[in-house]
Amino acid sequence: MNRREYVSLFAAASVGALAGCPGSSEQSPSEPSPSETTTPAGTTTPSxxxxxxxxxxxxxxEGADPTGEEAIDSLLAKHQGDDTKLVLPKGRYRVERxxxxxxxxxxxxxxxxxxxxxxxxxxxxFLFRRVSNIxxxxxxxxxxxxxxxxxxxxRCxxxxxxxxxxxxxxxIDRPERIHGFTLFxxxxxxxxxxxxxxxxxGARNGTAVYVFPQDDFSDPSRKPGELLFRNCRMHNWGGEGIYGSPHAGPISVIGGTYKNNAIQQVRVGGGNDNRALVKDVEVVVDDPPGYAAGNMRGIWLEEGNDCLVDSCTVRIRNMGGGGSDGxxxxxxxxGQAEITNTTIQTxxxxxxxxxxxxATEFVPSSMPSLDQLPETWTVSCSNVQIHGASERGAAIHLYGREDCLFENISVDQSSGSRHGLLTSxxxxxxxxxxxxxTAGYPMLFGPTESSSESKELVCFEDLSSVRSTEFDGSSLETTQSSDESARACIPMSSAPVRETSSRIPYIAITGTDEDTLYGHSVLANWDGSEVTQQQ
Incomplete structure (x- = not known):
C-alpha cells in the first residue's frame, strides 16, 4: 500500500492438559442496546x-424526490447545520456528492x-470535515x-x-484505488x-476502511482520538479490510466478520501509548475472488506498543493462489502482545x-503512528487452539524475541510434515x-547469536503432552531453570550453532514423558522445510 497516495487523495478532497479455549465462532459478544454503543472504556456513544x-x-x-430521479444535494446543503437532524424516510434518493x-x-x-x-x-x-458529535x-x-x-x-x-x-x-469493479471509509x-x-x-x-482494488495517520492533517498539540469498530462486516476487498495501524490513538475491533480481503482482514496499531484490542472477531480466508489473491493475513499487529487479541476465531483455508504471512x-x-482464548484453523x-x-531502526515515514520504537517486545500466547489440515511449514513461527510465553497451547496438525513451534x-x-x-516436529529451536549465560534457550513446565506422529528421539540433557522454579530447560550452552549460510541447525523435540524430553539435532531451511537428521 502506498500511504502517500492516500495523503494526496485526502488533501485533494480535504507440556499438560489444555486449560480450556472458549474462543469459538459460536460465542456471541454481549450486545449493547439498539440505541447505544459501548466503548472499551465503558462509556456509550449516543444514537x-x-x-x-x-x-x-x-x-x-422539504421536497426530496423518493424515486431517485432528482438529486437531493441542494436540500442536504441547505438544511445541514449545528444541532440539526436530517431524516430521510423510505425511498430512493439520488446523491451527487x-x-x-x-x-x-x-x-x-x-x-x-x-x-x-x-x-x-x-x-x-460524503465528505465530513472537522465535525463533532455526528x-x-x-x-x-x-x-x-x-x-x-x-x-x-x-474527520472528527x-x-x-x-x-x-x-x-x-x-x-465495485473499478481499476482505481478506492476506500469505503477513510477515517480521522x-x-x-x-x-x-x-x-x-x-x-x-467488496471492491476489485480498494480498502474497506483506511485510517489516516495523525501527522498529516492534525494539530500537533492535540492527541489522536479513539476509534472503535463493533460488529462490522468487511469482505472481498482487493486491498485491506481494516487498515488501522497508522492510527496512534486507542483502537478497538470488537465482534464482526472480516473475510477474503487481499492484504489483511484486520490491521491495528495504536501508537506508543495505547493498548489496542481485537476481541470476539471472526476472520476467514476461504474463497477469495480472483482479484484478491495477495498476502492474505488474518489479524495483523503493526505500528503499535501493545495489543490484546482475545476470543477470536481465525480460519485460513484457501488462499486462491495467493499467500499469507499467517x-x-x-x-x-x-511491541508486546497478548493472544488468548483464540482458535486458529490453518x-x-x-x-x-x-x-x-x-525492527532495529525507527523510520518515521513508514511508522507514522509511532514516536519511537517500542521498548518491550514480549509476546504471550495462552489458551490457543491450532488445528487444520496444513501439511507443510510450522503452526507457530517465533523470530528474534526474548521471554515469549506459550501457555496451554493446543496444536493438532498431524498431516504431511507440519511442525508445531519453530524459533530462531x-x-x-x-x-x-x-x-x-504434529506430523513433523512439535518444536524446533534454532540458533541464536546471544552468548548470555544468564538466560536459557527454552524452559518447559509439564512435559506430558508433546508428541510427533512420525519421529522418535533420544532423551535430551536438560538443566534446572536459573530462577529455581524447577522447570526443565535447554541451556544456552546447548543451543545449536549455525556453520553454513544455506542450512540452519535446530534442536528438534520429538516427544516427552513426565520428566524427560526427547529429540535430536536436525538441519533445515529457515521455514522448517527439507529437514535432515544429524548423526
Missing amino acids: AEERTYETVVDLRE QVFADLDTFALVGDGATLVPTHRGPGSL NIEGLQIDQTANGILGSFRV VGGENLIRNVTLDGR SEGADTSLTLEGIDMTD GIVVGPQF DVEAPAINIAGP EALSTDIQGGNWV
Missing part, C-alpha cells in the same frame, strides 16, 4: 434517537432510505445502479461520533465508532501465529503445559 436536536428536518417533506463541514451535533438518519450515488471519479460520496445511521448505498462507490471520508475533531447500520450494496479522529476526548457496517460485496501476525514494528502452509523479529534467535522461550501433536 441519534438519544440525542436532542434544536432542528429536525424531514427531507421528503456532498460536503458537511465544521458541524457540531449533526445527524443524517435514514428510515428505510436508499441512496443512489451518481458522481464520477474516485472521490467520496451521527450517520440507517443508510443503504446502492452501488449497483451506476457502479459508483458510495464512500465516506470522515471532537465529541462522540457514531456511524451505524450503513450498507454499501454492490461490488483527532483530540484526546474525541471518539469515532463504526457499528453494524456492511461492506461484504492467521495472526505480530509485525516487526509492533489448512494451508501459512503459520497460525507468526511473530516477527523487532529467540531466547528464554517459556512453554507451560498444552498439547503439541
Whole structure:
C-alpha cells in the first residue's frame, strides 16, 4: 500500500492438559442496546434517537424526490447545520456528492432510505470535515445502479461520533484505488465508532476502511482520538479490510466478520501509548475472488506498543493462489502482545501465529503512528487452539524475541510434515503445559547469536503432552531453570550453532514423558522445510 497516495487523495478532497479455549465462532459478544454503543472504556456513544436536536428536518417533506430521479444535494446543503437532524424516510434518493463541514451535533438518519450515488471519479460520496458529535445511521448505498462507490471520508475533531447500520450494496469493479471509509479522529476526548457496517460485496482494488495517520492533517498539540469498530462486516476487498495501524490513538475491533480481503482482514496499531484490542472477531480466508489473491493475513499487529487479541476465531483455508504471512501476525514494528482464548484453523502452509523479529531502526515515514520504537517486545500466547489440515511449514513461527510465553497451547496438525513451534534467535522461550501433536516436529529451536549465560534457550513446565506422529528421539540433557522454579530447560550452552549460510541447525523435540524430553539435532531451511537428521 502506498500511504502517500492516500495523503494526496485526502488533501485533494480535504507440556499438560489444555486449560480450556472458549474462543469459538459460536460465542456471541454481549450486545449493547439498539440505541447505544459501548466503548472499551465503558462509556456509550449516543444514537441519534438519544440525542436532542434544536432542528429536525424531514427531507421528503422539504421536497426530496423518493424515486431517485432528482438529486437531493441542494436540500442536504441547505438544511445541514449545528444541532440539526436530517431524516430521510423510505425511498430512493439520488446523491451527487456532498460536503458537511465544521458541524457540531449533526445527524443524517435514514428510515428505510436508499441512496443512489451518481458522481464520477474516485472521490467520496460524503465528505465530513472537522465535525463533532455526528451521527450517520440507517443508510443503504446502492452501488449497483451506476457502479459508483458510495464512500465516506470522515474527520472528527471532537465529541462522540457514531456511524451505524450503513450498507454499501454492490461490488465495485473499478481499476482505481478506492476506500469505503477513510477515517480521522483527532483530540484526546474525541471518539469515532463504526457499528453494524456492511461492506461484504467488496471492491476489485480498494480498502474497506483506511485510517489516516495523525501527522498529516492534525494539530500537533492535540492527541489522536479513539476509534472503535463493533460488529462490522468487511469482505472481498482487493486491498485491506481494516487498515488501522497508522492510527496512534486507542483502537478497538470488537465482534464482526472480516473475510477474503487481499492484504489483511484486520490491521491495528495504536501508537506508543495505547493498548489496542481485537476481541470476539471472526476472520476467514476461504474463497477469495480472483482479484484478491495477495498476502492474505488474518489479524495483523503493526505500528503499535501493545495489543490484546482475545476470543477470536481465525480460519485460513484457501488462499486462491495467493499467500499469507499467517492467521495472526505480530509485525516487526509492533511491541508486546497478548493472544488468548483464540482458535486458529490453518489448512494451508501459512503459520497460525507468526511473530516477527523487532525492527532495529525507527523510520518515521513508514511508522507514522509511532514516536519511537517500542521498548518491550514480549509476546504471550495462552489458551490457543491450532488445528487444520496444513501439511507443510510450522503452526507457530517465533523470530528474534526474548521471554515469549506459550501457555496451554493446543496444536493438532498431524498431516504431511507440519511442525508445531519453530524459533530462531529467540531466547528464554517459556512453554507451560498444552498439547503439541504434529506430523513433523512439535518444536524446533534454532540458533541464536546471544552468548548470555544468564538466560536459557527454552524452559518447559509439564512435559506430558508433546508428541510427533512420525519421529522418535533420544532423551535430551536438560538443566534446572536459573530462577529455581524447577522447570526443565535447554541451556544456552546447548543451543545449536549455525556453520553454513544455506542450512540452519535446530534442536528438534520429538516427544516427552513426565520428566524427560526427547529429540535430536536436525538441519533445515529457515521455514522448517527439507529437514535432515544429524548423526
